[in-house]
Structures are given as structure tokens and as C-alpha cells.
Amino acid sequence: MALGDNNHPFFRPLWRRVLLVAFCAGWALVELLVVGDSTWAIMIGIVAAYAAWTFLITYQTAPAEPARKD
Known part of the structure; x- marks a missing residue:
């Protein structure tokens, strides 16, 4: 179950x-x-x-769009 667009181009780089x-x-550690x-x-x-589950464990990169030949 995804809460948003996990395949947005912003999230492609692993870093x-x-x-x-x-x-x-x-942030959780600071709060605690x-x-x-x-x-x-x-x-x-x-x-x-x-x-971590969404972006590191089960993340699937979307295939890159093929280059158009005009």
C-alpha cells in the first residue's frame, strides 16, 4: 500500500x-x-x-523512458 507516488523522479537516486x-x-532519536x-x-x-520498507527494501525503479527517434 503506497501513500504517495513512490516512483517520482525525485526518489530515484539512492542517496x-x-x-x-x-x-x-x-528525528525519532532526538524526540526520545x-x-x-x-x-x-x-x-x-x-x-x-x-x-525504510518503502524506499530501501521494496523500492523498484521505474524503467527509463526510451529515447525517441524522430
Whole structure:
């Protein structure tokens, strides 16, 4: 079940997908360790886990469009 357009060209480079997952995981750690709010840490941790599943584990790159010959 996809919540958005996972095949958007923005997400094609691996580094962007890894950065997105790392940012969400880091945010969850900040919420837990710095702020001390375990509720938000759990919610953002779930977002990080879903992002990892969607963008790293099950991500399928869309085939590139063939060049047109005119």
C-alpha cells in the first residue's frame, strides 16, 4: 500500500532515499533522547520504518523512458 507516488523522479537516486530514512530515524532519536517524548518518538519511528520498507527494501525503479527517434 503506497501513500504517495513512490516512483517520482525525485526518489530515484539512492542517496536521497537513504537520507530520508536517516532523517526520520534521527528525528525519532532526538524526540526520545533530547525532548524525552516517547509518544512522538514512536510515531516518527514508525514513519522511519515505513520509509525504510518503502524506499530501501521494496523500492523498484521505474524503467527509463526510451529515447525517441524522430
